[in-house]
Amino acid sequence: MSESGQTAGAAGGTFNAMASTNSLARTVVVANENQVARRLAGYHWREVEAELDREGVAVLQDLLTTADCRALASLYHDDGEGIFRSRVVMSRHGFGKGEYKYFDYPLPDLISQLRGALYARLAPTANRWNEALGLEVRYPSSHAEYLERCHAGGQTRATPLLLRYGPGDYNCLHQDLYGEHVFPLQAVILLSQPGRDFEGGELVLTEQRPRMQSRPLVVALGQGDAAIFAVRHRPVQGARGFYRVNMRHGVSRIRLGNRSTAGLIFHDSA
Numbered sequence: 001m002s003e004s005g006q007t008a009g010a011a012g013g014t015f016n017a018m019a020s021t022n023s024l025a026r027t028v029v030v031a032n033e034n035q036v037a038r039r040l041a042g043y044h045w046r047e048v049e050a051e052l053d054r055e056g057v058a059v060l061q062d063l064l065t066t067a068d069c070r071a072l073a074s075l076y077h078d079d080g081e082g083i084f085r086s087r088v089v090m091s092r093h094g095f096g097k098g099e100y101k102y103f104d105y106p107l108p109d110l111i112s113q114l115r116g117a118l119y120a121r122l123a124p125t126a127n128r129w130n131e132a133l134g135l136e137v138r139y140p141s142s143h144a145e146y147l148e149r150c151h152a153g154g155q156t157r158a159t160p161l162l163l164r165y166g167p168g169d170y171n172c173l174h175q176d177l178y179g180e181h182v183f184p185l186q187a188v189i190l191l192s193q194p195g196r197d198f199e200g201g202e203l204v205l206t207e208q209r210p211r212m213q214s215r216p217l218v219v220a221l222g223q224g225d226a227a228i229f230a231v232r233h234r235p236v237q238g239a240r241g242f243y244r245v246n247m248r249h250g251v252s253r254i255r256l257g258n259r260s261t262a263g264l265i266f267h268d269s270a
């Protein structure tokens with residue numbers, strides 16, 4: 001997507017995110033629900049929705065402060081606190097090179113608040129997309145209610161994650177599907193600063209169109225920016241109504257340094 005396509009940063013407000021040195025509090029990145037909601041209210045959601053419809057991806061600039069980013073990224077090494085349910089070394093599965101960890105429930109406050117508040121903002125687009133694609137599934141306005149549906153269907157494990165890439169690492173093109181229940185949009189937040197912490201390592205999306213060659217998109221992100229994009233497919237307006245395109249995402253090779261991201265997937269895993 002183009003620079004001009006990016007949405008304006010939110011006005012004002014910080015999460016006062018912090019990782020306490022108190023060992024009991026280390027697993028919690030503090031966030032106030034109202035602060036998260038206020039931050040999200042600062043974006044122009046009509047523009048975000050229009051960008052999602054046009055490109056299948058939109059950027060929320062400066063969603064997190066540098067302090068938020070550092071606090072979240074520092075959780076990666078909190079193995080002893082039991083905040084993660086599993087660690088995945090990508091090369092062992094042919095997923096690429098690098099690693100990630102899935103958070104366990106209860107999620108850190110900031111992750112939990114962002115996941116719930118972003119879901120509520122994105123559910124109308126998800127419903128609009130399903131209607132355009134002729135799919136019957138509709139999404140409730142509350143994330144708690146949607147998670148009940150996932151859990152009743154056996155998708156009970158938390159899917160938010162932290163990813164760590166070092167020099168030479170990359171993530172192959174993929175889709176984050178974890179069972180029958182799929183919320184059609186997801187978010188990734190860049191926690192490192194490009195140019196200072198790492199070089200290379202760009203978020204790449206491909207759009208596979210029917211009877212056409214695939215279209216690549218490179219998403220420019222700054223530290224604290226969130227990219228919102230289609231998980232699996234999205235509707236595109238054609239001359240004779242909507243047609244479906246298939247989306248995949250990955251990360252290009254990190255040339256230098258280390259890159260950390262947080263991923264927010266709204267369905268849970270089987």
Ligand SMILES: [Fe+2]
Pocket residue numbers: 174175176249
């Ligand atoms: Fe992914």
